[in-house]
Amino acid sequence: MVQASLPSLDSVLYPDSDGKPMADNTLQYRWIVRLVANLKHLFREQTVFVAGDLLWYPQRVTKPPAPCQAPDAMVVFGRPDGDRRSYKQWEEDNIAPQVVFEILSESNTAQEMLNKQMFYRQHGVLELFIYDPKSCEFWGLARSIPTADFIPVTPLSFPWTSPLLGVRFEMFTDGLALFSPNGEPFKDPEAIFAERDQAQQERDQAEQERDQAEQERDLAFAKLRELGIDPSTLD
Numbered sequence: 522m523v524q525a526s527l528p529s530l531d532s533v534l535y536p537d538s539d540g541k542p543m544a545d546n547t548l549q550y551r552w553i554v555r556l557v558a559n560l561k562h563l564f565r566e567q568t569v570f571v572a573g574d575l576l577w578y579p580q581r582v583t584k585p586p587a588p589c590q591a592p593d594a595m596v597v598f599g600r601p602d603g604d605r606r607s608y609k610q611w612e613e614d615n616i617a618p619q620v621v622f623e624i625l626s627e628s629n630t631a632q633e634m635l636n637k638q639m640f641y642r643q644h645g646v647l648e649l650f651i652y653d654p655k656s657c658e659f660w661g662l663a664r665s666i667p668t669a670d671f672i673p674v675t676p677l678s679f680p681w682t683s684p685l686l687g688v689r690f691e692m693f694t695d696g697l698a699l700f701s702p703n704g705e706p707f708k709d710p711e712a713i714f715a716e717r718d719q720a721q722q723e724r725d726q727a728e729q730e731r732d733q734a735e736q737e738r739d740l741a742f743a744k745l746r747e748l749g750i751d752p753s754t755l756d
Contacts, residue, residue, distance in 0.1 A: 545626035558710035592621035617645035
C-alpha cells in the first residue's frame with residue numbers, strides 16, 4: 522500500500538494560490554500582462570523583481586490564515602529576478618514590494634479595494650496604482666518612506682512621473698497610458714519581444730562582421746609575414 526504524503530507545514534501556512542483567477546476578462550488580462558512585460562523589460566539590467574498575480578506574504582505566522590495579497594503587478598527593488606511560487610518577505614531580506622498595481626474588473630468591490638489599500642499601507646508599499654480599464658478611472662497613492670502619509674495621485678496630477686519607476690502617467694481620451702523614462706509608451710508584449718529579437722539579430726550581425734574583419738586582417742598579416750614584412754612596423 523502506498524501511503525499518501527502529507528502536505529508540508531509551509532504549504533498549509535502559505536499556499537501558492539488563493540484560488541482566484543488571474544483576470545476576469547481579456548481587457549484586464551491584457552493590462553496585467555502588458556504591465557509585467559514592460560516593467561521587466563525596463564529593469565532587465567537591474568536587480569529588480571517584477572511579478573504578476575503572485576501571492577505576497579509579508580510576515581511569518583504560526584497558524585493559518587497568513588495575511589497576504591496578490592497584486593496584479595508588483596515591483597521589488599533590491600531583489601533578483603527569478604521564479605518563485607510566492608513572495609515570502611522574510612526570505613527576501615525582508616524587502617517589501619515598493620510598487621504595486623491593481624487592475625480592476627466588475628468583480629472588484631469598493632470594500633475589497635479599501636482592504637487592499639489598508640494592507641499595502643500597513644506593509645510598506647510606497648506607490649499604489651489602481652486602474653479600471655473599462656471606465657478609465659484611475660487613482661494612486663505615493664509616499665517617500667513607509668512611515669510617511671500617502672499623497673493622492675489622480676489624473677489631475679498628470680502628466681505625473683513615478684519617483685521610483687521613472688515611468689510617466691498620462692490620461693488620454695482612450696484611457697491611461699504609461700511611458701518609459703526614454704519617452705516610449707508601454708507596448709504589448711509581442712512588440713517588446715519583436716524589438717528584442719531585432720536587437721539580438723543586429724548584435725549577431727555586428728559580431729559576424731567583426732569576426733570576418735578579424736579573419737581578413739589575420740590573413741593579410743600572415744601574407745605580409747610570408748613576404749618578410751612585420752605587420753607591427755606598419756603605420
